Amino acid sequence: MTLTLVLYTIVGAAIGLLMGSLPGITVTMTAVLVVSLTYGWPMAEALAFIVGAFCGGVTGGCISAIALNIPGTSAAVATAFDGFPLKERGEADNALSLGLASSFLGGLIGLAIMLVLGPVIGTFALRFGSHEYFLITLWGLTLVAVLSRGNIVKGLCSAFFGLFVGMIGMDPIMGMLRFTYGTGILKGGIDFVAAMIGLFGMKEVFKQLSKKSSFNISGTSYSIKGLLPKPHLLKRVWHTILWGGPLGTLIGLLPGTGGDVGCIVAYGVAKQVTKNPSRPFGEGAYEGVAAPEVANNAAIGGALTTMMTLGVPGDSVTAVILGSFYLHGLLPGPTFMLTEKHYFYLIAAIVLVGTIMAYIFGILGSNLILKAINLPKWFLVPFITTLCIVGSYAIKNNMYDVIIMIVFGIIGYLFEKGGFPVGPVVLAIILGPMIERNLRQALIASGGVVPFLTALVTKPISLILLILIILSFVLQSKVMRAAENKVKDAKAG
Secondary structure (H helix, E strand, C coil), X not given: CCHHHHHHHHHHHHHHHHHHHCCCCCHHHHHHXXXXXXXXXXXXXXXXXXXXXXXXXXXXXXXXXXXXXXXXXXXXCCHHHHHHHHHHCCCHHHHHHHHHHHHHHHHXXXXXXXHHHHHHHHHHHCCCCHHHHHHHHHHHHHHHHHCCCCCHXXXXXXXXXXXXXXXXXXXXXXXXXXXXXXXHHHCCCCCHHHHHHHHHHHHHHHHHHCCCCCCCCCCCCCCXXXXXXXXXXXXXXXXXXXXXXXXXHHHHHCCCCCHHHHHHHHHHHHHHHCCCCCCCCCCCCHHHHHHHHHHHHHHHHHHHHHHHHHCCCCCHHHHHHHHHHHHXXXXXXXXXXXXXXXXXXXXXXXXXXXXXXXXXXXXXXXXXXXXXXXXXXXXXXXXXXXXXXXXXXXXXXXXXXXXXXXXXXXXXXXXXXXXXXXHHHHHXXXXXXXXXXXXXXXXXXXXXHHHHHHHHHHCHHHHHHHHHHHHHHHHHHHHHHHHHHHHHHHHHC
């Protein structure tokens, strides 16, 4: 971890904190824009910049959630339930101080568990063959589809669309062209980075242009002294932090979940296990701020662990980061801890620096961030558009990628208007080719469909993964719906 990498991490954390606090600019979109800027960079510097932005983006979401009752990121949705009522009670400083401190402690807990579990999972994953690879990638895809906004059908439709996009271009086994419709633009397939920039970045441009409302932050300001750690608040919620951190990390470890799910589940659990909250949940309970913030930041360590050791993204943000790994020549998966172990510990060091700097910048820069939130659309929209165009063009210095980016921006906007989540589309574009390649290799190795299906239930690891996939379909949607209902009940009082 050199001084240069520390500086890249600091800059990334600052950018992530700012963009994560802007309502509508999600952590995933932040990661997409940051990844597009790092094309052609040295690998270590690119990782420092991207992971630093990841840490800052998750932390930044609580700022607008507390100040405006509009979460800057989906991972801060539950933070607004008690954070904004605290602000309305005149405790804005207490709410944000507790939110930032909980985020910082959650990031450290997730990092510690990452360092312990990473080598263990990596050793276990070395036993994977093509059958296991197929099932683990399928598991990641199905979990994301099932957990997309609680609508299984629309989530699956988005995932299937992503699978189709991932199949455009050259067949990985036979080398034949497919779904190109006679055009040379599609012969090389759809570049996943261009698609991601369109689905998250350009989509947001179209979305903002369709809105007329603006944010009002008048009368909202913080003092640096008021945002410093407050022992009496931390003493009040220490038990919430102790169980919230491991819970968030565990949720982050599950393919396709991450901080978005972690914050909702942690809030629901806090409401159930906290016998004597500081005040009723939904009316400004300190525990209602600490639980989602410690969980969504702890999920960073879990999601990165799953991505590096299994090659499966823990959430939509690590799906983007997974793409950046391939972009810079790294191959996450079962052999990662064997061949690229030093990068695992480098990323752990980057997470540590990014978590610390996001906390410091959150204390020092909250007022500046609130002013940035109030910037007019005529500045923000052209700025984001420029980043999208430059980022997509820089991939291959090819205008075709810019056209693809704009097309996927329109697709993303239409999907969101129709209630179809775009996260599964991106994950399917990345995971789809892996699923297809491993499925066909497993079929060839097995000698047919029947021997392949037999191997899935006779190989111990394959059988375990198959059971997990089935349980995911049966249980995960029910668990998430129950958690969301608890959150709605808590918000309603």
